[in-house]
Amino acid sequence: MTTAPEPVPGQFSLVLHTHLPWLAHHGRWPVGEEWLYQSWAAAYLPLMRVLRTLAAEGRRGLLTLGMTPVVTAQLDDPYCLDGMHRWLANWQLRALEAANLHTPTGAADGTATTPEALRQFGIREYDEAGRALEDFTTLWRHGASPLLRGLIEAGTVELLGGPLAHPFQPLLNPRLREFALREGLADARARFAHTPAGIWAPECAYAPGMEHGYAAAGVGHFMVDGPSLHGDTALGRPVGESNVVAFGRDLQVSYRVWSPKSGYPGHAAYRDFHTYDHVTGLKPARVTGRNVTSENKAPYDPARADRAIDTHVADFVDVVRQRLISESERIGRPAHVVAAFDTELFGHWWYEGPIWLERLMRALPEAGVRVGTLSDALAGGFVGTPVELPPSSWGSGKDWQVWAGEKVADFVALNAEVVDTALTTVDKALAQSGTAPSRDFVADQLLRETLLTVSSDWPFMVSKDSAADYARYRAHLHAHATREIADALAGGRRPAAERLAQDWNRADGLFGALDARRLPR
Numbered sequence: 001m002t003t004a005p006e007p008v009p010g011q012f013s014l015v016l017h018t019h020l021p022w023l024a025h026h027g028r029w030p031v032g033e034e035w036l037y038q039s040w041a042a043a044y045l046p047l048m049r050v051l052r053t054l055a056a057e058g059r060r061g062l063l064t065l066g067m068t069p070v071v072t073a074q075l076d077d078p079y080c081l082d083g084m085h086r087w088l089a090n091w092q093l094r095a096l097e098a099a100n101l102h103t104p105t106g107a108a109d110g111t112a113t114t115p116e117a118l119r120q121f122g123i124r125e126y127d128e129a130g131r132a133l134e135d136f137t138t139l140w141r142h143g144a145s146p147l148l149r150g151l152i153e154a155g156t157v158e159l160l161g162g163p164l165a166h167p168f169q170p171l172l173n174p175r176l177r178e179f180a181l182r183e184g185l186a187d188a189r190a191r192f193a194h195t196p197a198g199i200w201a202p203e204c205a206y207a208p209g210m211e212h213g214y215a216a217a218g219v220g221h222f223m224v225d226g227p228s229l230h231g232d233t234a235l236g237r238p239v240g241e242s243n244v245v246a247f248g249r250d251l252q253v254s255y256r257v258w259s260p261k262s263g264y265p266g267h268a269a270y271r272d273f274h275t276y277d278h279v280t281g282l283k284p285a286r287v288t289g290r291n292v293t294s295e296n297k298a299p300y301d302p303a304r305a306d307r308a309i310d311t312h313v314a315d316f317v318d319v320v321r322q323r324l325i326s327e328s329e330r331i332g333r334p335a336h337v338v339a340a341f342d343t344e345l346f347g348h349w350w351y352e353g354p355i356w357l358e359r360l361m362r363a364l365p366e367a368g369v370r371v372g373t374l375s376d377a378l379a380g381g382f383v384g385t386p387v388e389l390p391p392s393s394w395g396s397g398k399d400w401q402v403w404a405g406e407k408v409a410d411f412v413a414l415n416a417e418v419v420d421t422a423l424t425t426v427d428k429a430l431a432q433s434g435t436a437p438s439r440d441f442v443a444d445q446l447l448r449e450t451l452l453t454v455s456s457d458w459p460f461m462v463s464k465d466s467a468a469d470y471a472r473y474r475a476h477l478h479a480h481a482t483r484e485i486a487d488a489l490a491g492g493r494r495p496a497a498e499r500l501a502q503d504w505n506r507a508d509g510l511f512g513a514l515d516a517r518r519l520p521r
Contacts, residue, residue: 007368009334010324011377014361015223015249017066017200018044018343019166021457021474022073024080025507031470036074037087043347044075045132046354048139048147054361055156061372062361065343066160066200066223067148069187070455073510076143076191088136092129098122098280110298112285113277117299121284124302145191152194158373160223161188161196164511165451168403170207170391171412172454173419175520180451181217183514190513198222198374202456203403204249204394211239211246221245221374223340225394234327234335235384236377245383247374249340249394256319258345264316265350266290269308271300273349283351309352313359317367324369336382338374395460408459411475415454418479422450425486426516442494443516445501446485448508453478481508 023036054062074080099122101115111117139147151157163169163180164187172180181199189195198221199214206224214222226233226248233248257263264270268287275285275294285297286305320337327335346353364371372380395402404412426443433440453475461471481504488497 004366005321005368007370008321008324009328011334011336011370011372011380011382012320012324012364013247013336013338013372013374013377014063014357015066015160015200015247015338015340015374016047016063016343016346017068017160017223017340018071019066019068019202020071020074020344021455022070022165022452022508022510024074024077024083024510026474026477027470031467033080033083034087036080037084039344039348040075040084041088041091041132042351043344043354044144045135045140046347047343047357048144049135050354050358051151051156052147053358055151055154059361060155061158061376062156063158064160064198064373064375065148065151065157066162067188068162068166068200068202069164069184069511070166072144072148072187072191076145077510081140081143084140085133085136088129088133092126092133094280094282095122095125095129098277098282098284099126101279111295112275112297112299113295114299118277118280118282118284121282121300122280125282149192149194152192158198158375159188159192159194159196160198160200160374161185162199162202164514165455166202166457167451167454168203168205168393168400168456168459169201169210170205170400171404171415173416173423174213175423176419176447176450176454178213178217179447179519181213181219183511183518185217185219187511187513203460204228204392205400205403205456206246206389206392208240208389208391211242211244214244215242219244221247221378223247223249223338224389224392225249225398226251227398228389228392229387233338234331235382236336236374237384237387239389240386245378246387246389247336247338247377250323250337253319253323253337254339254341256316257339258341258350264308264312264356265345265353267308267312269301269304271305271351272297273351305352306355309356309359313356313363316360317363317369320364320369321367331384334382336377396463402463403456403459405463407463411459411462414475414479418450418453418482421486422446422482423519425489426519427521429489430517430519439515439517441505442485442489442497442501444514445505445508446482446489447516447519448511448514449478449481449485449504452508453482478508 098118101118152159163184169177201222204225224246229248233250236245236247239246272285272287275297286300288298323337429443458471458475462468485500
């Protein structure tokens with residue numbers, strides 16, 4: 001008979017941030033809808049399976065799940081649902097091709113792309129694709145919202161919301177910033193019958209004074225990165241003179257899983273994200289070693305990976321226990337430890353991530369660790385004294401350089417020009433319509449295209465040199481849409497503006513409830 005570990009003081013919270021830019025109708029591969037479908041298949045489907053499994057075990061308060069309005073819009077969109085179903089079927093066909101492969105590939109013996117290694121991998125992948133297809137056709141028929149709503153209502157997860165289209169808020173015109181946040185919260189309420197009490201601020205970006213906008217919108221807590229709290233993340237902290245609480249990501253704990261230089265996903269046993277079989281498009285190799293070239297990677301071995309998962313679950317549980325003990329001793333009261341990650345890490349970037357999560361959420365309570373959401377932390381009194389936050393983000397340097405640095409100065413200028421054009425045009429259009437009871441479809445589409453222009457994803461991708469050409473194309477495409485609709489309206493060509501708005505809406509018809517009449521005057 002084993003003795004249960006001594007409970008440790010405080011609470012641990014796992015926070016996930018789920019986000020992709022609007023990709024529907026804007027390219028397929030290598031950047032575009034393929035990015036959406038890969039993330040959906042590899043991360044969102046298995047994560048939902050894990051959460052439903054744990055919920056069925058009666059577990060509550062498992063994690064705090066940020067869902068940006070732009071990603072939930074895609075996970076509910078009929079066009080995207082149809083595209084995802086086709087993608088999953090194609091995945092199964094590619095796996096079947098691998099399982100029946102007889103053509104020599106020229107790979108060296110013992111590597112992942114020999115015919116025999118690919119056949120064995122294809123058999124497993126075919127079964128996995130079939131399971132995903134069954135999940136999707138039986139559970140996702142009406143999109144992600146019904147599934148998430150059930151988990152929220154059961155208390156399994158706490159939902160974090162956010163502003164429409166994920167803008168970098170500190171650089172955004174205050175009127176559009178307020179509009180995007182309020183509409184984002186309303187979007188969540190429409191999808192989940194639940195208004196989030198907290199948000200994941202895009203890029204964890206903060207500028208002094210933003211807490212007042214949060215309070216006015218009904219937001220009670222938000223996430224920042226650890227350095228924003230000067231590294232002291234042991235408690236949530238009210239910001240300034242407000243009652244809005246900032247929770248900081250504990251970098252010491254979070255970086256144990258994933259950091260810019262290290263973390264569990266780089267272990268030799270795990271599936272290698274970057275190595276493809278170019279015949280089937282599958283990923284049949286394990287990491288093998290940091291300096292091993294793709295063509296020399298060893299075949300993926302599920303049993304080897306499974307042992308590594310258990311090792312890393314045990315390691316992380318120990319890290320969390322020790323951190324809670326040491327932080328509680330340091331502050332003289334029970335501490336709060338927050339580990340926060342992009343959701344897409346779990347499954348998309350790190351194939352074994354969802355299994356690791358499932359085992360972790362069972363192992364932590366068994367090890368005497370109290371697990372809860374950010375709302376649980378507030379209710380449990382894990383709040384310290386007020387703090388003044390500096391301008392900050394969770395990007396490189398923990399400042400604004402990724403979104404406002406020299407490499408993306410043109411984005412800053414473009415966004416300011418487009419936003420000014422849009423607000424001026426919408427103001428005039430609404431003034432002309434007076435107190436008309438009906439919405440202005442043209443003004444609505446103007447704001448849609450403007451919000452897509454100022455998405456934080458585009459400067460991020462340029463600063464990180466990740467599909468930079470695509471990012472510039474997308475930003476300028478939506479800026480062009482905004483300008484030409486605005487020009488038609490400003491020139492008194494209302495019918496032309498309506499045709500343009502309808503045409504752009506075919507590609508960018510997200511946020512159907514967006515109403516320009518709610519733009520702050």
